[in-house]
Amino acid sequence: MAHHPAVGRVIERIHADVIGGAADTAKEVSQAVREVIDSSPATTGEALAAEVEAAALALFAALPSFAPPLNALHRVMKQVEASRAGGEDLVTLRAHLLETIADFLQFVEDALGRVARCGAELLKDGDTLFMYSMSSTVWRVIKAAHDQGKRLRVIVTESRPANEGLWTVERMIEYGIPVEVSIDAAIGVLVPQSDVVMVGADSVAATGETLCKLGTYPTALVAKAHGVPFYIAADTLKFDTATLLGLPFRVDPIPREDVLDEDEYPEAPVVGPLFDVTPPELVRGIITERGVLNPAAAYTVLQEMPISQTLLDLLPDWAHGKL
CATH class of the missing domain: 3.40.50.10470 (Translation initiation factor eif-2b; domain 2)
Known part of the structure; x- marks a missing residue:
């Protein structure tokens, strides 16, 4: 299956182990999802949600046992799940997803400083x-x-x-x-x-x-x-x-x-x-x-941490390398 170029690039970098620390991996994963959103041709909220979910699951399958990028994807997918449940339109979903990613990236920087x-x-x-x-x-x-x-x-x-x-x-x-x-x-x-x-x-x-x-x-x-x-x-x-x-x-x-x-x-x-x-x-x-x-x-x-039900259901297979 072909991935969005930004997603494929990060997956290659994860497999080559050239990103560095876990926090840096989380940033690159988040930025890849943001690129998917920014370049999406979707005309409906559900179409965008499906694109983001596909990107998140591809990145999820490639992750080693690094918690930060996993937690980044939990936040993205939890927002997708909430938006789907609320029937959000394209504009609203896009805004909420970009806000979720921006908040995550800001949290990373603030947390590291503290x-x-x-x-x-x-x-x-x-x-x-x-x-x-x-x-x-x-x-x-x-x-x-x-x-x-x-x-x-x-x-x-x-x-x-x-x-x-x-x-x-x-x-x-x-x-x-x-x-x-x-x-x-x-x-x-x-x-x-x-x-x-x-x-x-x-x-x-x-x-x-x-x-x-x-x-x-x-x-x-x-x-x-x-x-x-x-x-x-x-x-x-x-x-x-x-x-x-x-x-x-x-x-x-x-x-x-x-x-x-x-x-x-x-x-x-x-x-x-x-x-x-x-x-x-x-x-x-x-x-x-x-x-x-x-x-x-x-x-x-x-x-106390945000957890996506979609990823939670997949975690057993992921932890045992079956994805």
């Missing part, structure tokens, strides 16, 4: 912060603390296999913040030398578990063993509605080509996921736009 300010308050002048992999949310926290005049030192490891930790090195150099980099195997040595560990997350479950780049779980274990505070920085858009149904995070395996050449050691399969799950008992707090939350608060937050 997370940054909240997280910056946890950092003290002279702190050494250990950061695993990359997170645009944590970058904002560090930048906010730096702008307050706090002198920080950042330690990061490479974050194999894609080496996203090097993206953090580039960003810290850009900010003028001292940064040191090492290999992932040095986590057990470097975390105890730090005052705080702060990482991003792709999704937060109703149980308080967090889905993060592979290597985060052992980082949290080392932090716990040495009494180093371990924080997740994630706005509430990263709280995963699928987990309200008890569904597992959807996690892709490590591609063989990320570890071995195509014809190298054909007898040895490459194993392991691209993401791991950090249990809530290892997390001091989740830094959100609402403040620093105990992981146990995730269930309450999720119950």
Whole structure:
């Protein structure tokens, strides 16, 4: 089935894993739906609703277990469902959908700013912060603390296999913040030398578990063993509605080509996921736009979020990769 060019472009970027963080994926998904609306030839409200639904479902099927773009699509589809129930005409539906997307994009920006300010308050002048992999949310926290005049030192490891930790090195150099980099195997040595560990997350479950780049779980274990505070920085858009149904995070395996050449050691399969799950008992707090939350608060937050019945019905198949 042919997709709208904007939808096809985002799906390709998702599959190629070139967008970056989960918040950026949510923005691109929302902007693609907005392009569908802006270029729609629909002459009736139902025709536009059908176009938007087709775009949303195509994007939904392509998503990894990233909560922000899923929550963006929940908002769009919930508006489609409400508009259909109310029999809205083309002009009214179009206005409501564009307003929903604009409100979402504004919420993303406002929420990230509030997370940054909240997280910056946890950092003290002279702190050494250990950061695993990359997170645009944590970058904002560090930048906010730096702008307050706090002198920080950042330690990061490479974050194999894609080496996203090097993206953090580039960003810290850009900010003028001292940064040191090492290999992932040095986590057990470097975390105890730090005052705080702060990482991003792709999704937060109703149980308080967090889905993060592979290597985060052992980082949290080392932090716990040495009494180093371990924080997740994630706005509430990263709280995963699928987990309200008890569904597992959807996690892709490590591609063989990320570890071995195509014809190298054909007898040895490459194993392991691209993401791991950090249990809530290892997390001091989740830094959100609402403040620093105990992981146990995730269930309450999720119950308050907009949920589309259309997507809710599809979530079991999506979570098990059947779409």
